[in-house]
Amino acid sequence: MDTIFLHGMSVQTLIGVYQWERQQQQTLLLDLDIGTDFQRAAQSDNIDDTIHYARVAENLCEALAEQEFLLLEALAEYVAQFILTRYGALWVRVKVVKPGILAGVKEVGVLIERQGT
Numbered sequence: 001m002d003t004i005f006l007h008g009m010s011v012q013t014l015i016g017v018y019q020w021e022r023q024q025q026q027t028l029l030l031d032l033d034i035g036t037d038f039q040r041a042a043q044s045d046n047i048d049d050t051i052h053y054a055r056v057a058e059n060l061c062e063a064l065a066e067q068e069f070l071l072l073e074a075l076a077e078y079v080a081q082f083i084l085t086r087y088g089a090l091w092v093r094v095k096v097v098k099p100g101i102l103a104g105v106k107e108v109g110v111l112i113e114r115q116g117t
């Protein structure tokens with residue numbers, strides 16, 4: 001499986017289970033690993049034969065700015081399905097980090113993997 005990755009992607013969204021978290025958007029960091037097949041693009045050298053990672057970043061930032069979730073688990077599932085359905089990815093790994101949310105913990109978040117159909 002070939003992989004396109006976007007790591008350390010910063011997004012703004014309304015997320016969290018506590019009332020104080022529902023007042024304004026927070027910054028999350030995403031690591032995305034997108035499974036695809038590079039054969040056509042590697043032969044053609046044409047951006048239309050692959051998943052345009054700049055478009056993924058732009059479209060996902062826009063979408064998440066409009067969404068709201070309580071749990072990181074729900075947001076991660078949304079991101080995974082967004083990438084699988086919108087870009088025809090074969091597989092996706094989504095890591096979501098909520099920076100600075102737990103004192104004494106360097107990094108907290110969720111990690112999921114999903115297969116396309």
Ligand SMILES: Nc1nc2c(c(=O)[nH]1)N=C([C@H](O)[C@@H](O)CO)CN2
Nearest residue numbers: 015016017018070071072073098101
């Ligand atoms: N498994 C989870 N645990 C918690 C989540 C979450 O999204 N998934 N969220 C919170 C709060 O919103 C947290 O970010 C603030 O303490 C707590 N636990």
